[in-house]
Structures are given as C-alpha cells and as structure tokens.
Amino acid sequence: MSIDRNERPLEAGIHTDLSGRMTYGGYLQLDRLLSAQHPLSNPPHHDEMLFIVQHQVAELWMKLLGHELTAAVEHLRNDRVWQFGKVAARCKRVQEQLTAMWAVLETLTPSEYMQFRDVLGPSSGFQSLQYRSIEFLMGNKNAAMLRVFEYDPDAHARLRAALDAPSLYDEFLRYLARWGHAVPASHVERDWTRAHVHDPALLPVFERIYENTDIYWREYALCEDLVDLETQFQIWRFRHLRTVMRIIGFKRGTGGSSGAGFLRQALDLTFFPELFDVRSVIGPTR
Numbered sequence: 100m101s102i103d104r105n106e107r108p109l110e111a112g113i114h115t116d117l118s119g120r121m122t123y124g125g126y127l128q129l130d131r132l133l134s135a136q137h138p139l140s141n142p143p144h145h146d147e148m149l150f151i152v153q154h155q156v157a158e159l160w161m162k163l164l165g166h167e168l169t170a171a172v173e174h175l176r177n178d179r180v181w182q183f184g185k186v187a188a189r190c191k192r193v194q195e196q197l198t199a200m201w202a203v204l205e206t207l208t209p210s211e212y213m214q215f216r217d218v219l220g221p222s223s224g225f226q227s228l229q230y231r232s233i234e235f236l237m238g239n240k241n242a243a244m245l246r247v248f249e250y251d252p253d254a255h256a257r258l259r260a261a262l263d264a265p266s267l268y269d270e271f272l273r274y275l276a277r278w279g280h281a282v283p284a285s286h287v288e289r290d291w292t293r294a295h296v297h298d299p300a301l302l303p304v305f306e307r308i309y310e311n312t313d314i315y316w317r318e319y320a321l322c323e324d325l326v327d328l329e330t331q332f333q334i335w336r337f338r339h340l341r342t343v344m345r346i347i348g349f350k351r352g353t354g355g356s357s358g359a360g361f362l363r364q365a366l367d368l369t370f371f372p373e374l375f376d377v378r379s380v381i382g383p384t385r
C-alpha cells in the first residue's frame with residue numbers, strides 16, 4: 100500500500116496520454132499568462148515580481164468585475180431583478196478579493212519600493228482602462244479621463260463607449276420609472292456622458308421604498324445591492340490610499356498627480372448619493 104510511503108497512487112482512470120488533447124495549461128493559456136511577468140529592474144529586484152503580480156491579479160479580478168457589472172446593467176435594463184441580484188452578489192465577492200489584496204502589497208517596504216520605482220517612468224494605475232471603465236459603468240463619468248488614453252486609440256474607443264452608455268444607476272432609475280415610481284423625467288432620458296449629480300427630487304422616491312419595504316421589497320433589495328457595491332468600491336479606494344501613504348508617504352505619483360492628496364479626493368466621489376441621503380429623511384414607520 101503506497102499510502103504507507105506517504106504517496107497517493109494514480110487511479111486507473113486518470114488520463115495520462117494528453118498529447119493533442121485539451122489540457123489544464125492549454126485551456127487556461129498558462130504559457131501566455133505565466134510568461135508575462137518581466138521585471139525591468141537590472142539586476143532584477145526581488146520585490147518587483149510582487150508588484151507586477153499584484154497588479155496583474157487585480158486586473159484579472161477587474162476583468163471579471165467589468166464582465167459581471169455589464170451583465171448586471173443588462174439585467175436591470177430587461178427587468179430581470181432576480182438575475183441582477185445573483186450577479187451583484189458575485190460582484191461583491193470579487194470586490195472583497197480586490198480589497199483583501201492590499202494586505203499582500205503592504206508587505207513591500209518603502210525602501211524596497213524606492214529601489215525599483217524609477218523603472219515605472221510615468222506609468223500609473225491612473226492609466227488602468229479597466230478601472231476607469233468600471234467607474235464609468237457604475238456612474239462616475241468624467242470625460243476628461245479620456246485624454247489619458249489618447250495614446251491608445253482602441254482603449255480610447257472602448258472608454259468612450261462606456262462614457263456614452265447609461266450607467267448602472269441610470270438603468271436603475273429607469274427601472275424604477277418603468278415600475279411606477281416618480282422618477283423625474285430628467286433621469287429617464289439625459290446626456291449619459293455626464294456624471295450623475297445629487298438630486299433632492301429623487302429622495303421622495305427612495306423614502307417611499309425604504310418606508311414601505313414590505314410592499315417594495317424588490318426595489319429595496321436592489322437599492323441595498325447598490326449600496327453594497329458603492330461601499331465596497333469606497334473601501335477599495337480607502338485601502339489604496341492607506342497603502343500608498345504607507346509605501347510612498349506624500350510623494351508625488353508617477354502618473355503626475357500630487358499623490359495621496361489626489362487619491363483622497365476620490366473618497367468624496369459618490370455613485371448613488373441619494374441612496375445614502377435617504378436615510379437622513381426616513382422617519383419611524385408602523
């Protein structure tokens with residue numbers, strides 16, 4: 100019995116003749132994925148691998164998040180509330196992964212990072228197409244961000260498409276209008292390229308939902324999903340800021356910004372402001 104030798108025997112059914120057949124590495128294209136980590140420091144700095152892998156993994160999770168959020172918007176557009184909830188639940192789990200990742204990067208000391216930071220030149224996460232697309236998809240539109248992508252016409256066109264399309268919040272407000280809620284017409288048809296700006300006229304809509312959850316339980320569940328998504332997004336931004344402060348303090352960013360001060364301003368951006376504001380006007384209900 101080979102278990103005595105602390106070995107697990109192969110079972111007879113296990114495939115060992117895999118030439119010309121679908122394999123693990125082939126299906127996942129691991130040869131491409133795992134040959135895309137090239138430290139630029141010379142000689143290679145041990146910690147640059149962490150920096151590269153950390154960003155690549157974040158971009159992979161963002162790929163899934165963008166994919167799921169796009170589906171979520173489509174579900175809302177077609178009144179598929181249950182399907183929306185299912186996709187939103189997955190998005191939240193992905194966001195948790197993205198947030199938990201900061202703890203890995205925080206093992207990089209300030210002086211280790213300074214030993215290879217110069218190889219980054221003017222590159223910065225500020226130029227992440229996927230990150231900016233997700234922000235646009237959620238509703239933080241900002242046409243000025245497109246300028247950063249002028250060097251790459253394909254990326255520019257993709258971000259432009261995200262700017263032009265209704266966001267998650269836009270589709271949510273349109274959903275509410277379709278289902279009889281008093282959403283002002285200015286939210287049902289508008290210039291989608293503009294960021295949503297806080298509108299007190301939306302408060303009665305949400306007040307009615309939050310004060311009558313037994314009637315509007317569908318709408319309430321949707322609202323709370325959006326609140327979760329925004330909260331998770333803000334936690335990611337906050338953890339990014341704290342990691343940045345811990346590693347480069349208040350140095351300027353490689354992307355040309357003031358650094359921590361610039362990132363802190365992002366904490367004041369909001370996707371679904373009325374969903375937080377409504378709580379200030381809710382009274383006791385019986």
Ligand code: HEM
Nearest residue numbers: 157223224225227230343346347352353354355356358365
């Ligand atoms: C040593 C680690 C890191 C430092 C020191 C850092 C620093 C910065 C700074 C200073 C900015 C502002 C733009 C600039 O001037 O460069 C920025 C933006 C950004 N970084 Fe990082 N970052 C780090 C890691 C990461 C990681 C792991 C990601 C994940 C993809 C990331 C994603 C972003 C994004 C998306 C922005 C744009 C944020 C916005 O527009 O509000 N960063 N980063």
Ligand SMILES: N[C@@H](CC(=O)c1ccccc1NC=O)C(=O)O
Nearest residue numbers: 219222223224225351352353354
């Ligand atoms: N902005 C960072 C550099 C940086 O973190 C970075 C550089 C290249 C690719 C991704 C990056 N991550 C986030 O900004 C810095 O100022 O050190």
